[in-house]
Amino acid sequence: MKGAWLRRQGRRALASEYLVLALSVAYFLVLLPWLPELAHPRNLANLFSRMLPLLLVAMGQTFVLIAGGIDLSVTAVIGLTSVLGASLMTADGGWMAGHAAAVPAGIALMLLTGALLGAANGAAVTGLRMPPFMVTLTSMMFLGGLAVWLTQSQRITGLPPAFLALGGKPACAFGLTLGAALFAHLLLSRSLFGRWLYAIGHNPRVAAISGVPVPTVTLAAYVLSGISGACAAILFTGRLETGSPVHGREILLDVIGATVIGGTSLFGGKGKILWTLYGVLFLTLVDASLNLMFLSDFAIRMVKGALILLAALIDALRHRYETA
Amino acid sequence: MSSPAPAAPPLLRFDRIQKSFFGVPVLQGISLSLDQGRALGLVGENGAGKTTLMNILGGNLAPDAGRIEFAGLPHQPRSPLEAAAAGIAFVHQELNLFPNLSVAENLHLTAFPRRRGFPVIHRALLRAKTRALLEQVSLDIDSDTPVERLTAGERQLVEIAKALGIEARLLILDEPTTSLTDLETRRLFDLLERLRGQGMTMIYISHHLADVLRFCDHIAVLRDGELVGSGPASAFNATRLISLMVGRQLDQVFPGSAPPPDSPPVLEARRLSHPGIIDQVSFTLRAGEILGLSGLMGSGRSELARILFGLDPFGAGEILVEGKPLRRPRPIRCLRRGLAFVTENRREEGLCLEASIADNLLLVALRDFAPPPARWIRRRPLQAAAARIRSAVRLTPTALDSHPVKTLSGGNQQKVVLAKWLLSQPRVIILDEPTRGIDVGAKCEFYQLIHDLAARGTGILLISSEMEELLGLCHRILVLRQGAIRDELQRPEFDRERILRAALHTERAP
Ligand SMILES: Nc1ncnc2c1ncn2[C@@H]1O[C@H](COP(=O)(O)OP(=O)(O)OP(=O)(O)O)[C@@H](O)[C@H]1O
Ligand SMILES: [Mg+2]
Numbered sequence: 108m109k110g111a112w113l114r115r116q117g118r119r120a121l122a123s124e125y126l127v128l129a130l131s132v133a134y135f136l137v138l139l140p141w142l143p144e145l146a147h148p149r150n151l152a153n154l155f156s157r158m159l160p161l162l163l164v165a166m167g168q169t170f171v172l173i174a175g176g177i178d179l180s181v182t183a184v185i186g187l188t189s190v191l192g193a194s195l196m197t198a199d200g201g202w203m204a205g206h207a208a209a210v211p212a213g214i215a216l217m218l219l220t221g222a223l224l225g226a227a228n229g230a231a232v233t234g235l236r237m238p239p240f241m242v243t244l245t246s247m248m249f250l251g252g253l254a255v256w257l258t259q260s261q262r263i264t265g266l267p268p269a270f271l272a273l274g275g276k277p278a279c280a281f282g283l284t285l286g287a288a289l290f291a292h293l294l295l296s297r298s299l300f301g302r303w304l305y306a307i308g309h310n311p312r313v314a315a316i317s318g319v320p321v322p323t324v325t326l327a328a329y330v331l332s333g334i335s336g337a338c339a340a341i342l343f344t345g346r347l348e349t350g351s352p353v354h355g356r357e358i359l360l361d362v363i364g365a366t367v368i369g370g371t372s373l374f375g376g377k378g379k380i381l382w383t384l385y386g387v388l389f390l391t392l393v394d395a396s397l398n399l400m401f402l403s404d405f406a407i408r409m410v411k412g413a414l415i416l417l418a419a420l421i422d423a424l425r426h427r428y429e430t431a
Numbered sequence: 432m433s434s435p436a437p438a439a440p441p442l443l444r445f446d447r448i449q450k451s452f453f454g455v456p457v458l459q460g461i462s463l464s465l466d467q468g469r470a471l472g473l474v475g476e477n478g479a480g481k482t483t484l485m486n487i488l489g490g491n492l493a494p495d496a497g498r499i500e501f502a503g504l505p506h507q508p509r510s511p512l513e514a515a516a517a518g519i520a521f522v523h524q525e526l527n528l529f530p531n532l533s534v535a536e537n538l539h540l541t542a543f544p545r546r547r548g549f550p551v552i553h554r555a556l557l558r559a560k561t562r563a564l565l566e567q568v569s570l571d572i573d574s575d576t577p578v579e580r581l582t583a584g585e586r587q588l589v590e591i592a593k594a595l596g597i598e599a600r601l602l603i604l605d606e607p608t609t610s611l612t613d614l615e616t617r618r619l620f621d622l623l624e625r626l627r628g629q630g631m632t633m634i635y636i637s638h639h640l641a642d643v644l645r646f647c648d649h650i651a652v653l654r655d656g657e658l659v660g661s662g663p664a665s666a667f668n669a670t671r672l673i674s675l676m677v678g679r680q681l682d683q684v685f686p687g688s689a690p691p692p693d694s695p696p697v698l699e700a701r702r703l704s705h706p707g708i709i710d711q712v713s714f715t716l717r718a719g720e721i722l723g724l725s726g727l728m729g730s731g732r733s734e735l736a737r738i739l740f741g742l743d744p745f746g747a748g749e750i751l752v753e754g755k756p757l758r759r760p761r762p763i764r765c766l767r768r769g770l771a772f773v774t775e776n777r778r779e780e781g782l783c784l785e786a787s788i789a790d791n792l793l794l795v796a797l798r799d800f801a802p803p804p805a806r807w808i809r810r811r812p813l814q815a816a817a818a819r820i821r822s823a824v825r826l827t828p829t830a831l832d833s834h835p836v837k838t839l840s841g842g843n844q845q846k847v848v849l850a851k852w853l854l855s856q857p858r859v860i861i862l863d864e865p866t867r868g869i870d871v872g873a874k875c876e877f878y879q880l881i882h883d884l885a886a887r888g889t890g891i892l893l894i895s896s897e898m899e900e901l902l903g904l905c906h907r908i909l910v911l912r913q914g915a916i917r918d919e920l921q922r923p924e925f926d927r928e929r930i931l932r933a934a935l936h937t938e939r940a941p
C-alpha cells in the first residue's frame with residue numbers, strides 16, 4: 108500500500124506543471140550556502156542576460172515541438188541574421204551606413220530573414236513532406252556555412268549605438284523578451300492558431316479532417332521559430348557589439364534541452380510557454396552554478412548532457428504512462 | 432447443445448474482481464463463472480465496465496482486488512502475452528493490427544515460422560499457415576496484402592484468425608460485429624458456432640442484444656460495474672435485458688418518422704466517378720431528409736462519402752452544395768460550406784486520443800468561436816457550447832472535460848466524435864456507421880437526435896451496415912453495389928429482401 112502511495116505521488120510529481128520551477132528554486136536554495144557568489148548581483152545579472160536569448164529561441168522551438176516537428180537550424184539562423192543585420196548597419200562600409208533609417212531597416216531585415224528561413228524549412232516539411240529532422244539539420248549546415256562565407260570569418264563591428272542599446276541594455280533586452288513571451292503565451296493558449304497547433308501535434312490526420320489547415324499552421328510554427336532566432340540574434344549582436352556567424356552556435360542543445368526539461372514533449376501535442384520558461388531557468392541556473400564552481404568545460408557539458416537525457420527519459424516515461 | 436459432465440469445474444471463474452480508475456470504481460466485485468465449451472454473453476451500457484473486465488482477464492490491466500481462476504489454476508497475467516500463453520485470445524473492441532505490415536506478418540507477429548536452425552523467416556511456410564488461418568475465417572485475400580488496404584470488416588476477420596492462430600481455449604470477442612455487414616455477421620456466427628462445436632469457450636460482448644440472445648448460452652449483465660443479472664440465455668429476452676442494462680424501460684427505439692420533406696436540395700452528386708471505386712453515382716439530398724446508403728463492404732458506400740468530403744481523391748463528376756458547385760472538395764472547404772463528416776474509424780480519423788475530451792469536442796467548431804481578424808478564442812461561449820453538446824449526446828457525466836478522451840469507453844468516444852461535428856451546426860451531415868459501439872439507450876437517444884436534426888432542416892446522409900437502423904430512420908434508401916447505385920427505395924417500399932437482393936445481385940435473396 109505504501110509503495111502504491113509513493114508511486115502515485117511520484118507520478119503526480121512527474122505530471123506536475125511546477126516540478127521544474129520547484130526544482131530550480133530548490134537547487135538554488137540548496138546550493139546557496141556552498142556557493143554564495145551565486146546570489147551576487149553581478150552573477151545574477153549575468154545569468155539573466157544569458158537566459159534571455161535562450162528563452163527566445165526556446166519559445167520558438169516550443170511551437171515547432173508542439174506541432175510534432177523539430178527545428179535544428181535556429182542557431183544557424185541566429186548567425187546568419189546577425190551577419191546580415193550587421194552588414195547593413197555597420198559604419199564601416201555597411202549597405203546603409205550612417206543612414207537615419209539604418210537601425211529600423213536592419214532590424215526589419217533580420218526579422219524578415221528569420222521569417223523567410225523558417226518559411227523555407229516549413230515549406231520543405233509540409234510541401235515536400237520531408238522529415239523535419241533532416242530538413243532543419245541540412246539547413247543548419249547550409250545556413251551556418253553561408254554565414255561564414257558571407258563574412259569571410261570577419262567579425263562585423265561599428266554598429267550604431269541605438270541598435271547596441273536595444274540588444275545590449277538589459278532593460279531593453281528584458282522588455283523585448285517579456286513582450287515576446289507574453290505574445291507567445293497568448294498565441295498558444297488563447298488563439299485559434301495555438302489550439303490548432305496542439306491538434307496537429309496529437310494527430311495531423313484527425314486535425315485535417317476536422318478542418319484544420321494543417322500545412323499553413325505547421326509552416327507558421329517554423330516561421331515563428333525563425334523569427335525567434337532573429338530576435339535572439341538582436342540580443343546577441345547587441346550585447347557582444349559585433350555581428351558574427353558564430354553567435355549562438357553553442358546553444359542548440361541547450362535550446363532543445365531546456366524546452367524538453369520544461370515538459371514540452373518530443374512526441375508532439377504537449378507544451379507551454381511557461382514550462383519552457385522554467386526549463387530555461389533551470390538549465391541556465393545549472394550552467395551558471397557549474398561555471399562558478401570552476402568546473403572544466405567538458406564536465407559542464409557532461410552534467411548538462413546527463414540532465415537533458417534525464418528530461419528526455421522523463422518525457423518518454425510520461426508518454427508511456429499516458430498511452431498505457 | 433450437449434453439456435459436459437455436471438461435476439466438471441468451470442473453465443473460468445471471476446471472484447470478486449474490483450477495479451477503479453482515478454478513485455472512480457469501475458468494477459465493484461464481479462463474480463462469474465463459465466463452463467468449458469460455452470459462450471457467455473456480456474452486455475451493459477457504455478462504460479459499464481465490460482472491456483475493463485476483459486482487459487483484466489487478458490492481461491492488459493491488473494485488478495485492484497479479487498482473483499481469477501482459469502483451467503483450475505490461478506490466473507494473474509502480467510501481460511497480454513502471458514494471457515495468450517495461458518490460452519486466452521482477445522479480439523479487441525478497437526482493432527489492434529499493424530496497418531503497415533502484411534496480413535501474414537500480423538498473424539504471426541509473436542511467433543514467426545523459422546527455417547530450421549536459422550534465424551530466418553520461412554516465407555513459404557508463413558504463407559501456407561496464413562492461408563490456412565484465413566480459410567478458417569473464410570477470408571479470401573492474399574496473405575501479403577498490407578493490412579491498411581483492408582476494410583474494417585476484413586480487419587476484424589484477420590483479428591479472429593489471429594486468435595485462432597494461438598490455439599486459444601477461451602476466445603474473447605469485444606463487439607466483433609460493429610463494422611461488419613449483415614452477410615459478414617452471419618458468416619462470423621457460422622464460424623463461431625463451428626468453433627463452439629469444437630469445444631471453444633467464448634465471451635461475447637455486444638450491443639446487439641438479438642445476436643447475444645441467439646448465440647450465447649449464458650448472459651451476464653453489468654451496470655455501473657456491478658453484476659445486475661446473470662443466468663442461462665433462455666431466462667432473458669430483449670426487453671428484460673434492456674431494463675436490466677439501463678435500469679428503466681425503453682419502449683420505442685426509433686422515433687416516429689416524419690413525411691419526406693419537399694424542400695430544396697442541399698447536396699447533389701452528379702455522375703461522380705472514380706475508376707474502380709465508384710461509377711456514375713448521382714443523387715439528391717434535400718434539406719431535412721434522411722437518406723440511407725446501403726451496400727456490402729467494398730460496395731463503395733464509404734468511399735463515396737470520403738470523395739464527397741475530399742478525403743479520397745476526386746475523379747470525375749460534379750458536387751453541388753445548396754445549389755452551388757463545390758469544386759475540388761477538401762475538408763476545410765466542405766466544412767465552410769456546411770458539410771460535416773462523422774468518419775467510420777474513430778481511432779485514426781475521429782479523435783486525437785491523447786488530447787482532452789474538451790479539446791476533441793471543440794476542434795471542429797473552434798473557428799466559429801474565434802472571430803477574425805485576430806482569431807482570439809472567446810472562451811466563455813465556447814465552454815457553454817461544449818457543455819450544451821455534451822448533454823445533448825448524453826456523454827457520461829463522470830468524465831471531466833480535462834481527461835484524455837482515450838480514457839472513455841468505446842461508446843462514449845463515439846459520442847464525442849458525433850458531438851464535435853454537431854457543434855459546427857452543419858447543413859449536411861454525412862454519418863458513416865455512426866452508432867458503432869453505442870449501447871441501446873444511447874442509440875435510442877442518438878436516433879432521436881438525428882431525427883430532430885432533420886426536422887430542423889439538416890440534410891442527413893446515413894451509411895450503415897445495420898439494416899434496422901436504415902429501415903427505421905431513413906426517408907429513402909440507395910443501394911450500392913460495385914460502386915454504382917443499383918436500387919432506390921422510398922419509405923413505403925422499404926423491403927429488407929429487396930435491399931439485400933440489390934446489394935448482392937441475386938434473383939432470390941440467400
Ligand atoms: N485507462 C482508463 N483511465 C480512466 N478511466 C478508464 C480507463 N479505462 C476505462 N475507464 C473508465 O472505466 C469505465 C468502464 O469502461 P469500459 O471500457 O470497461 O466500458 P465498456 O463497458 O466496455 O463500454 P463500451 O460499451 O462503451 O465499450 C468507463 O467509465 C471509462 O471511462
Ligand atoms: Mg468496451
